Amino acid sequence: MMSETTMVLNTPATPALRHSGFGIAAFAIALIVGAAELLTVGWASVLVAAATSGSAATAQQNTIVGLLVCGEIATVLLGIGLAVVGLVTKNRRRPFAVMGLVFNVLILLGTAALMAIGIMAG
Secondary structure, X not given: OOOHHHHHHHOOOOOOOEEOHHHHHHHHHHXXXXXXXXXXXXXXXXXXXXXXXXXXXXXXXXXXXXHHHHHXXXXXXXXXXXXXXXXXXXXXXXXHHHHHHHHHHHHHHHHHHHHHHHHHHO
């Protein structure tokens, strides 16, 4: 007769679910673009402070800041897409996909808010 302990040991172990690769990529994009956004906003702030103190920022510097922000927005949209794919993928763990989606959306909304503030300030 088989004991209860032996029966538990003979049952096949269920494989642990792996993290979604798409979710990890979305989370990594959020971290990298978030840091890049902070640096870009800092650089833009330095340019504005320099312009108010008398030395005008060149058109090339303003163009570079604008292109960086556009590239960051495009990358955040890619991160949102990867997070959504990570959320709908079956048989995978989803915490990185959820964090990637939340952080990428927050970065997108923060960037839009900063752009709106800049437009209103003139």
